[in-house]
Amino acid sequence: MLYTVTASETARTATSATFSVTVKASLSDQTYSYYNGHVYPKIKMGSVTVSFDTLGTFPKGAGTKSSTKSITVTGLSSSTSSISYTFSATSELSGSTGDVSGKSGTTSVSIYATAPSLSGSITVKDGSTTLGYTYRENLGSSSLTLSWPNATGYNGTLNYELERSIEGGDYIDINNSLTSSSTTHAPGSGTDSIRYRARAKNTVGSDVMYSDWIYSNVLKINVLSSPSLTSSASVTYNTRTFTLTLGGSSDNLNTTITYTLTHKSGSKTVLGGSGGAVSPGNITVNANNGTSGFNLSLAQLKTAALGSTTHSDTNPYKGVLEFTVTASNGYSTKSSNVSVSIDLGKDAPVSTQPSVSIASSSYYSINSTNYLFPEFKSVSLAIASNVQDALGRNCSFDIVMKQTGLDSKTIKNTGIISSTSGTTSTVNHTEAGLLTAKKNVSFYVKAKTYNGVTRSSADTASVDLHYYKKPSVTSTGLSRISGSASFTTKITANTSLSGSTNTTTVPSGWTKGTSTISGTTETYTVSDDGLADSYTAKITLVIRDSIGFILKGDGTNDVSLSVTIPSFNPTFSVREKGIGINAFATDNEKLNVGGNVTLSNNGTLKTRGIYGAYNDNSILWDHLNGNVTLSAVGSDLYLGYTNTTKVRQYTGLWDRNATQEIISTAGDFRAKNKVTANNYYLKDDVNSDRLFISNYKNDANGYGLSIGAGWETVIGGGEGNTTYTANAANQMEQIILASDNGIKALTNIQNGFASRYEWIFQDDGILKFPRNKFTTGYNMASVRDGSGVHEDTILIQNVATSVTMSGGQGYVDVTFGATFSAAPLWILATPKDSLSLDYTSSVYNPTTTGCRIYMKHITSTTATNTINVQVVACGKKT
DSSP states (O other): OEEEEEEEEEEEOSSOEEEEEEEEEEOSOTTSOBTTOOEEEEEEETTEEEEOOOOOOBOTTOOOEEEEEEEEEOSOOTTOOEEEEEEEEEESSSSSTTOEEEEEEEEEOOOOOOOOBOOSOOEEEETTEEOSSEEEGGGTTOOEEEEOOOOBSOOSEEEEEEEEEETTOOEEEEEEEESSSEEEEOOOTTOSEEEEEEEEEEEETTEEEEOOOEEOOOEEEEOBOOOEEEOOOEEETTBOEEEEEEEOOOBTTOOOOEEEEEEOTTSSOOOBTTTEEEOSEEEEEETTTOOSSEEOOHHHHHHHHHTTSOOOTTOOOEEEEEEEEEEEOSSOEEEEEEEEEEEGGGTOOBSSOOOEEEOGGGOEEETTEEEBOTTTSOEEEEEOSOOBBTTSOBOEEEEEEEETTSOOEEEEEOOOOOOTTOEEEEEOHHHHTOSSSOEEEEEEEEEEOTTOOEEEOOOOOOEEEOOEEEEEEEEEEEEEETTEEEEEEEEEEEESSOOOOEEEEOOTTOEEOOOEEETTEEEEEEEESOOOTTOOEEEEEEEEEHHHHHHOTTTTTOEEEEEEEOOOOOOOBOTTTOOBSSSOOOTTOOOOOOSOOOOOTTTEEEOOSOSGGGTTOEEEEEOSSSOEEEOOSSSOOOSSOTTOOOOOOOSOEEOTTSSSEEEOTTOOBOTTOEEOSSEEEEOOSSSOOEEEEEEEEEETTEEEEEEOOSSOEEEEETTHHHHHHHHOOSOOSOEEEEESSOEEEEEOGGGOGGGOEEEEEOTTSOEEOGGGOOOOOSSEEEEEOTTSOOEEEEEEEEEEEEEEOBTTEEEEEEEOSSOBSSSOSEEEEEEOSTTGGGEEEEEEOOOSSEEEEEEEESSOSSOOOEEEEEEEEEEEBO
16 A cells, blocks of 8 residues: 655644645555455654544555545744654554554644734934924934834844835835834935834744834924014114014924024124014114113123224224024024124214313413414413213314304314323414404314214303514605705504504614604604715614514514615706706706696697607697597507506597497407497408397397308317318308317207207217118218117119120129128119010129129010119128
């Protein structure tokens, strides 16, 4: 009997395995019959013995019979991979035929892995913060920490698989062999939402069992917009409370956003209350030494204004205050900065009032009274001490003079004074503007900061500023008679201070007479009664003014008067053997006449006995009616000569008939011109009056004015008219406009200058028209576009020629009269005369200098006549 046993695993637990075991029996030799001989197989698997159902009898030819049993083997481990068995079979027949005993072997069993258990959810942390449903947008490349509960119920090697889903998409593996229940992961940029899932994996040999998936919350990136922080404030010393304006943030999750205000990190700003909470809207900062809310002290403002510079008298104290506002929604933060300008020096006041006084050394003591003469001793103004502004900067001082009835005058500035002992500033007569009159003035100073903020002192007492000039000394009435000479000396004081006395030193032998004093003038006679008639000399008097000597004790204010005393040699002579006293008259004699002279002969001074035919003409003629004639005797009349400085005219100079003024009292020169009520004429020695300017109309709108010269009229710009007239030829009755540059004509001015139209003859010869409209000339026109940049010259050529026909067609090569810069833009060729309707024309191969014209008879192929052609070409000129 042949037995076949098969076992198939149908179930597996951690400690047992169930098999479906089938035994098959068949006779290996059909010679024998086992009829009524039952076969009883059984098998032992592990510790379990199972008997199969009888297979029945096996008569000759019975074939194969089988039986199947389910056998569960216990006492296994999850790693058991095989089970031993022993098979045996017995028969009812006597003998051993068909018996099997102790046939052993093994059958494989699957390794058992349990399904692990994993429950709960995945916890996501950003640092130490457990995330709920959002994560911060500025995570960048940083990682999140993921953790979950440990799995249970596994019997092999435990691993975890971690996957993530982006924005609700498919899950993608992150790591499928994690050995612990925590790890890190970076979502990366560009991710709006992410969700994680994990499961446990139990591996026993090749058997793998998985838990269910557990999940994290869906985490959305929290996008927080930046807040805005602005200010239009400018902080000055006097404006130290200002406003910042906060514009709020928002995020995509509508979370609550909080704001804090700080000074900007790394800046020179130190904000009191920095880090305090704020809300969108206006934020007040009290920089006026406030102590509550947001505040800054003056010292903190100065530090910010100085920035990286140091304190100095010329530091403008200009800088910036820098603030930062930070918005936070609990997940991320955004910040915004603002700078507020500081200009403390702009209006920082002067801290203390300056003081000034006139130093005693400025005065002269005259007659026991103090006086000021700035020309000889400057007024010294003593400034008691330096003065600082509220920022600790030393001030300079403006020296100001006040004069009664006039505006105050700033004379000078001292520059910055830092000495606690102050300074002294002087004012001389030039600075005080003292020339010829006394001034009653007072002084004060203005302490001035580097930025020009001032604070004035009290005025000094009013004082008189006196002037002094040397007295004027003259001599008059020199009398020289036999044995003596005398003259009158006149001294006129030239000072604003009265009470001056004069001391005169005269040469030996001369005597100063008694003085007569009238106001500021002293008059006395100086004489010498012991002179020989032949005595002649230049004598010198020295006059000392008492005030002048006090002012300049070295005598430099003394005045010297020189008087020339002639010898006594009287002469009365008339030339040409006339009358003489003491001598006969010679050509060198003269007549000295003192006092007034009355002319006889009806007030006429005539020549007599000289100049021939003019020997009885009047040189000076009093007409005895208010008119006087001054005349030359037969030659030129000189008004002034080589030693005359100028001739002054106090009335108009007219022609002899008093009909034409030649030179007016204002100096207008009107010779040879003629002016009427409405017209102005030009005249010369040859031509009669030429009307130059005419007023031909006068109404409410104004005057009608015409300008002309009867022939060529030139109007020039720059040297245009003179250049033209120097080079003109072939003149005619025409108007010439000549200019160094362009010539411009404007229209529509009455509607406003912006509405004007300009016609411009440019200096390059191009005529520019308004509105870009251009009239084409016979052979060229200038074209400029509206921008005034592009400029072309268009050349138009007309050529008349003829074509000789042969076989009904022909051609002619045309040469233009000028060269284009490029082939013409268009060429028109047309037949002429009575035959023009019978022919067609075409243009071939245009160039810059010409083209070929083809002509063809419309119907005839035998025409041999000559046809005239007109060619017109238009293109850019070279």
